[in-house]
Amino acid sequence: xxxxxxxxxxxxxxxxxxxxxxxxxxxxxxxxxxxxxxxxxxxxxxxxxxxxxxxxxxxxxxxxxxxxxxxxxxxxxxxxxxxxxxxxxxxxxxxxxxxxxxxxxxxxxxxxxxxxxxxxxxxxxxxxxxxxxxxxxxxxxxxxxxxxxxxxxxxxxxxxxxxxxxxxxxxxxxxxxxxxxxxxxxxxxxxxxxxxxxxxxxxxxxxxxxxxxxxxxxxxxxxxxxxxxxxxxxxxxxxxxxxxxxxxxxxxxxxxxxxxxxxxxxxxxxxxxxxxxxxxxxxxxxxxxxxxxxxxxxxxxxxxxxxxxxxxxxxxxxxxxxxxxxxxxxxxxxxxxxxxxxxxxxxxxxxxxxxxxxxxxxxxxxxxxxxxxxxxxxxxxxxxxxxxxxxxxxxxxxxxxxxxxxxxxxxxxxxxxxxxxxxxxxxxxxxxxxxxxxxxxxxxxxxxxxxxxxxxxxxxxxxxxxxxxxxxxx
Ligand code: 5AD
Ligand code: SF4
Numbered sequence: 001x002x003x004x005x006x007x008x009x010x011x012x013x014x015x016x017x018x019x020x021x022x023x024x025x026x027x028x029x030x031x032x033x034x035x036x037x038x039x040x041x042x043x044x045x046x047x048x049x050x051x052x053x054x055x056x057x058x059x060x061x062x063x064x065x066x067x068x069x070x071x072x073x074x075x076x077x078x079x080x081x082x083x084x085x086x087x088x089x090x091x092x093x094x095x096x097x098x099x100x101x102x103x104x105x106x107x108x109x110x111x112x113x114x115x116x117x118x119x120x121x122x123x124x125x126x127x128x129x130x131x132x133x134x135x136x137x138x139x140x141x142x143x144x145x146x147x148x149x150x151x152x153x154x155x156x157x158x159x160x161x162x163x164x165x166x167x168x169x170x171x172x173x174x175x176x177x178x179x180x181x182x183x184x185x186x187x188x189x190x191x192x193x194x195x196x197x198x199x200x201x202x203x204x205x206x207x208x209x210x211x212x213x214x215x216x217x218x219x220x221x222x223x224x225x226x227x228x229x230x231x232x233x234x235x236x237x238x239x240x241x242x243x244x245x246x247x248x249x250x251x252x253x254x255x256x257x258x259x260x261x262x263x264x265x266x267x268x269x270x271x272x273x274x275x276x277x278x279x280x281x282x283x284x285x286x287x288x289x290x291x292x293x294x295x296x297x298x299x300x301x302x303x304x305x306x307x308x309x310x311x312x313x314x315x316x317x318x319x320x321x322x323x324x325x326x327x328x329x330x331x332x333x334x335x336x337x338x339x340x341x342x343x344x345x346x347x348x349x350x351x352x353x354x355x356x357x358x359x360x361x362x363x364x365x366x367x368x369x370x371x372x373x374x375x376x377x378x379x380x381x382x383x384x385x386x387x388x389x390x391x392x393x394x395x396x397x398x399x400x401x402x403x404x405x406x407x408x409x410x411x412x413x414x415x416x417x418x419x420x421x422x423x424x425x426x427x428x429x430x431x432x433x434x435x436x437x438x439x440x441x442x443x444x445x446x447x448x449x450x451x452x453x454x455x456x457x458x459x460x461x462x463x464x465x466x467x468x469x470x471x472x473x474x
Contacts, residue, residue, distance in 0.1 A: 072091045153292060184247045284340060430456040
């Protein structure tokens with residue numbers, strides 16, 4: 001989500017006539033887009049601002065702006081701690097970044113944080129703004145902002161606000177536009193993508209659907225006799241997945257409690273929806289899951305994972321896990337290890353619990369887990385995750401896979417980096433110069449726990465995207 005916000009900010013600056021600088025020293029404007037989901041992001045911001053102080057004193061016309069979740073959370077504190085910051089903006093007014101920078105030029109430092117987006121203001125959604133995409137063949141589409149869940153460790157609901165979905169028709173138009181531009185891979189983004197659209201259907205007429213209702217909730221909902229309040233994620237997957245030119249559809253992140261069989265069916269029915277499901281587990285202990293407010297047990301999670309694997313052929317399953325949540329005992333941690341081993345994830349993002357201000361878990365100080373114990377658990381968990389990841393990856397050796405080329409590989413000049421449909425990184429040995437966006441068939445030759453190595457067999461399609469010319473606002 002933050003990376004996508006960064007693309008929007010770059011897009012806005014470019015639309016205003018700016019060009020990317022090659023280094024910080026050469027920049028006239030530096031925007032730090034922040035994340036506050038874990039504490040080390042906080043620390044990094046103030047460290048980075050400290051480093052920029054010298055630059056600003058040598059070049060007073062340099063403008064420094066801070067945006068994103070941390071700005072939403074820290075507000076005035078940022079300019080109190082770093083007086084050389086010109087602009088602070090939050091998560092609900094990214095579209096004002098350029099105006100605020102101009103205002104700061106004449107009026108001095110400004111701060112603008114909105115509590116929530118203005119209703120119906122779809123410009124406040126990342127995708128509704130000019131985007132400078134880092135890669136031309138791939139695009140992100142924010143289908144929903146905010147989150148209505150109450151996970152007790154999580155700061156997102158307080159900095160991103162309640163869940164609001166973008167109209168179905170608008171998303172389809174945007175996806176079609178992407179396809180026309182030669183984009184072949186779309187990633188649908190939201191904090192809880194599988195509840196997408198529930199809020200939209202709440203506000204519609206349920207007996208006699210109008211064009212407006214169809215635009216809001218899509219044809220499938222309107223055509224159904226039983227027009228009830230329901231999430232529309234499965235419909236959206238099918239519709240985006242059936243667009244001509246869109247070869248790959250991905251999404252992050254679904255919530256296990258809302259993973260319905262309808263979604264599993266939509267994933268399996270739509271050829272372009274990739275065989276990858278990122279399903280955040282967070283913990284395998286029932287009592288910790290309950291203290292986290294996750295709405296499922298370890299066993300229920302495993303059932304969902306089994307159902308998904310059964311319904312979607314060759315599915316890769318990845319997850320997020322937190323260790324050291326307040327009150328987590330050795331037994332709770334063992335439960336997590338057991339669920340993780342049984343789920344046999346293809347990979348996992350793992351975190352040590354971080355106390356976030358304003359969250360319920362931040363108040364559970366008497367139950368905080370000793371940091372050294374949390375670190376030990378983290379290391380043990382990594383071993384279990386890496387073991388299943390290595391097995392999953394070794395299992396790919398000898399297979400022919402379709403990959404989408406991303407660019408240069410860290411492995412050397414004879415290699416390019418690509419991604420399989422399962423979202424695995426593959427370093428591809430080839431002496432042909434394969435452009436980003438190329439589709440190819442490769443044979444998997446080797447595997448580690450976090451990447452594959454392959455050899456080119458055949459190029460299936462070359463990139464279709466046109467080089468975009470920046471649009472000037474004036
Ligand atoms: N501490 C540690 N990890 C967290 N996450 C979210 N909040 C916290 C926190 N307070 C992790 C969750 C989530 C991922 C994006 O970040 O695992 O799924
Ligand atoms: Fe945070 Fe839970 Fe919402 Fe995810 S579902 S953003 S973890 S509150």
